[in-house]
Amino acid sequence: MTIHCDVCVKVVNIPDTNVSVELFIHDVGGNDAFQEYLPRYLESATSFIILYDITNAESFKSMARWLQLAQKASSSKQLLGCLVASKVDQTARRVVSAKQGEDLARAVGLMYFECSSATNTDVDAPFYFISSAIHDLYEETVKSVSRAAGVPE
Ligand SMILES: Nc1nc2c(ncn2[C@@H]2O[C@H](COP(=O)(O)OP(=O)(O)OP(=O)(O)O)[C@@H](O)[C@H]2O)c(=O)[nH]1
Ligand SMILES: [Mg+2]
DSSP, rough: OSEEEEEEEEEEOOOOOOOOOEEEEEOOSSSSGGOTTTHHHHHHHOOOOEEETTTTTHHTTTTHHHHHHHHHHHOOOOEEEEEEETTTTOOOGGSSSHHHHHHHHHHHOEEEEBBBBTTBBOOOOOHHHHHHHHHHHHHHHHHHHHHTOOOOO
């Protein structure tokens, strides 16, 4: 369980490119006891990895509230980030299907990933995805600022 919020820095080398993105990560606890300070942790976020547990229907149900919180904290209408279904190693205990996860992600315009930290399966994919999206956004911003300043391309 995460108490309040863990902060860490992760350098992501995006595969098949020479691009590295340094992520400053706020990993916020999902427990209700730590919700009071959430808006403060989320307000500076540029992108979101929103994760639920496929063996826990309540965890999936709570996605509506987490998506709302992320949307409130986000500076743009379209959330930058992804929805992640965790514990996919627990096939016999699964109560939330891949289709339910994919449908929710599609409805809110997010990418969908599945992973298992127990078996170390696909745990990097969400980080590659958001790092690449952040890098694209950075490049676009640099281009538009350069254009506005009249710098030749
Ligand atoms: N089988 C399995 N267990 C997992 C997996 N990921 C986490 N767990 C277990 O689930 C429990 C909760 O994991 P945490 O990492 O504390 O969960 P969390 O999402 O960070 O929880 P909060 O920070 O409290 O929101 C621990 O006992 C983990 O060992 C997984 O992919 N597979
Ligand atoms: Mg945690």
